[in-house]
Amino acid sequence: MGNNGEKKNGVTAMIFFPNLYKDELLFSVLARFYQYSGDVNKKHFMFDLFDSSTTCASTIFPTNLEKLCESLPSPNAYSSDYFINNHTLLPYYSPFITNDRENKLRLIMKNEDGTNIFMSSGRTASTVKNEKKLKYCILCVDEEKQTQGECYWHRTHQIEGVKVCPIHNTWLIESSNPFTERKHKHEYISLEDSIRDSDLISLDTNLKIEFKHFLYVAEQTDYLLNNSIQPLGLENLKNFYISKLNKQQLVTLEGRIRWKQLIPKFNEYYGKQLLDTLESYIYPDENDTWLHKLLRKPRVSCHPLRHILFLEFLGENISTMVSQIGSTSYKPFGNGPWICLNKAADHFHKPILTSCVITRDYKTGLPIGTFSCSCGFVFSRKGPDKTNEDQFKIGRIKEFGCVWKEKLADLSQKGLSLRKMAEILGVDPMTVKRMMISNVEDPKKYLLL
Template identity: 40%
Template sequence: MMTFFPVPYKDELLYSVLARYHVRSGNVSIKATQKDIYGTDSITAIMDLPSHIYRIMDNLPVGHHYTPEYLIANHTLYPFYAAFLSSEHAAKVKESMIGDKGGSIYNRIGLMASSVKFNQYFKFCPKCADEEVYNLGEMYWHRIHQIPGVLVCPEHNTPLYDSQVPVRGYNKHDYRLATPETCKINYPKLNYPDNIMDKAINIAQDIDYMLNNKTENKSLKWFKGQYINRLKELGFANINGRIKQKELLESFVNFYGHRFLRMVQSDIGFNSNGNSNSNWLYEMIRRNNRSSHPIRHLLFTHFLGISPLHIFNKKIEYKPFGERPWPCLNSAASHYLKPVINDMELKYGADSKSPIGVFICDCGFVYLRTGPDREEKDRYKITKIKHFGSVWENKLKKLTNQRLSLRETARQLAVDPATVKKYAKKLDLKTYWLKRGGEDQKIVNINEEDSSVEKKVSFRREWLNLIKQYPHSSKTELRQLNNRVFTWLYRNDRNWLNRNSPKIKSTVNDNHRVDWEQRDEEIYENVRIAVNDMLTVGKPVRITISSVGSRIGIRPLLEKHLDKLPMTKAYLNDKTESIKDFQIRRLQWAVQELQKDGQDLSLWRIYRKAGIREKFQKDLQEEAIKLIVEKNNLCL
């Protein structure tokens, strides 16, 4: 029985506490120490997941306040290794640690079959060692330093070094103390590149969180579901859960790099065909009956942008169209644009490779939308109307009886005239529309037997709307504004396109003079509004003369005649951005977005959110760190 028990230090291994007991007890023989601790001298000294803890409890000094659960949770590696086990499985591991079934622990966790091997030597942080000797008068072995895959100390963000003490020594019963003599740096100091260091720090911090915060055990099925839904959000899987394996593996390896993955024993190799030949990642996602090493779970969650807090506690649901209820887009209904739809069917677009939402309203209106939604305004878009429903059809009947024009009827129903004609014929309605010329007739005088009538109507309407929006633009300028519509009409409806396009302006004997001063004032105001929108709405877009011109439909004018617009030119010269200015603005936007999502501000996460290429990251590091410091100070 022990006459005293050293008070465990923060993050100290139980192994280290017992090593300190051995030295302080004055026992010459390790067997004498073993009998003090366990009541027997045949127990193996285990660093990470010790067993026979009930024996330690039986031999602690009278009046102690320790429990087996306390020692296991705070002074062994159980919280790390059991984190990704089911509650039943984790309970059996804990039971084995408390009892005498230590031989089954590694098999239960899956460590015996894992390709992630144990550290050969105890590891230490030189800065921790110096502080402990100064403040405590002795050193000790930290839990987090001994986990395979931890390359740095999360307290000091410095590399860890091998000590001279083997994890499995020649005497399996011995407890070896951390001392200045056994923790010397006898080789060149480690100096990891920044990209390696950042990733190593992030992984170490995630593990530190797991060791010091209680996590709720979940089944392997839970984690697979979390991963698949996040992969859907990121575009690496379709809505049926089919993973784009090659894209995922390439992105994962590009994110970490082969060197870092080898350092944490988790590299993924590729053969000459570009396929993976050592794919632990795909097996971890797909196989529900096989556990994976926790370091690999953390590598993957970090790549997916999921924090340790959320992977265990917040269920990730794939919602490409946001939260219910959704708006009804039936213009004939009294609840038009109001969020009344709770019934939505999610489908997979075989052609578009995108999620498709089928929104079904009680009024009978059913519409499709291709997702995912990127902005709030996307909720009010329709890709295709599947059923109009009785409410819409009744309004069509009412408008027909009122003898409104075809175009006015179409406007009130928020559809094109061809659709009105189609459903009027389907419902056998008596119509009173007059066949007259003008813009209405340009759209409706189409052979209804044409199988592509709806598509043709849609493209014609887009082209006419473009002309109406930019009445002073030439045919070429309109084409630049919407090349998709122009190309389709040019190939499929050229005669109509030629009749309904701006005429070529003759420059012969053109004595009309442009009032450039007035035009400058008008364009300046449009440019100012456009720049303000680009700076405040949505994902950042670089402010250039071309981007601003494209936004307001006068790009050729700004590019060729900006010298004639002095007020506009001065404003644009002040607002246009260099590549670096734009990159800094993207960093600022990324920090704001990450804070909104409640994610930690780390360099790699900010760079990825902002879309900064690796070759620019070093030049922007100082600015990114400044933003992190500023935001953290505001939070404090």
């Protein structure tokens, strides 16, 4: 590939990488990169990116992202979490799945080839199926070509149920390119190469009356993708919904849902045509529908589109739901952004971290927060934070990152003592010594003093 350079950690390092645009699908970024590279061999291109011939050109849950980050030009501002949060579809699902499932999906996207990721995500079991074609907004295309000279696939436009552009309030156009079921699993297709005059038929197909509902779906989808909302908890979601139904007198004094009133009222609010289009119509004589699963003791996650539909029915939206659940929800490490504790970085002690993954200690049940920075520094601590000073503490360093390692290499050339280097880098002297002599690429979990 003509844009590659020297080896870095055993992976061929790129000489350049494209700028990333707001709400751009990572698939789109790599499609533009493929276009720039001039590489005609798709498998070679994939191998240069991911050091793997099995990684697929995925639109929904791209994988092997750690390998991709290793191959980026140095220094780079992108981490695997940055790609996941800003250029994949995971943030759309995150609020409505469990912490464990969200953590598992992140790990697969970072380190695996994605063979079982759809099974792990629950997508295969959903009755809301993927969109068949990649979609775009012609007004977005025109604006982007004027401002930046090229257009790109938006994340928001590809989500199930999104028929309208939330920026321009206009119907989307369906391209001729499949969203997931492409003939060549290694093929990246740019929007620039996809626009054809024969495709310029919008999705406005006898659905003008329902436009306001589709616009709401698009706006809420856009909000989900661009606001990094952590899992809200299935029980919290259920309680929130029932509290709103109670205000509409759709819950008995004993706390039972008045299903015979709720289901017809919900169906009437949208109409059968729209709900059929969104694969969400509820037959009144059924007693195990997606709405039952949403409002009974939660055992499974429901598709985000159905949460969005139910929120509009209740007169709420994602923002109001998050704020109301958040007012009573447990946040053991407070609200982000969190501060970076990499002493080797220029942004040390600055609140720039947007990624905090919360798990539970299997022995004590206490929350453990894992914080990731774009400089590559990843650390964790056991919570909850009880004082303001707790935010300055590290329990374990999980990844040092390239900035920290470059600082170590620089200090090692200055003849400083191990103790002095340890003081500068924020670790103990033995960690400095191990990092200087170790051949292990990414030592994990060194304890701090």
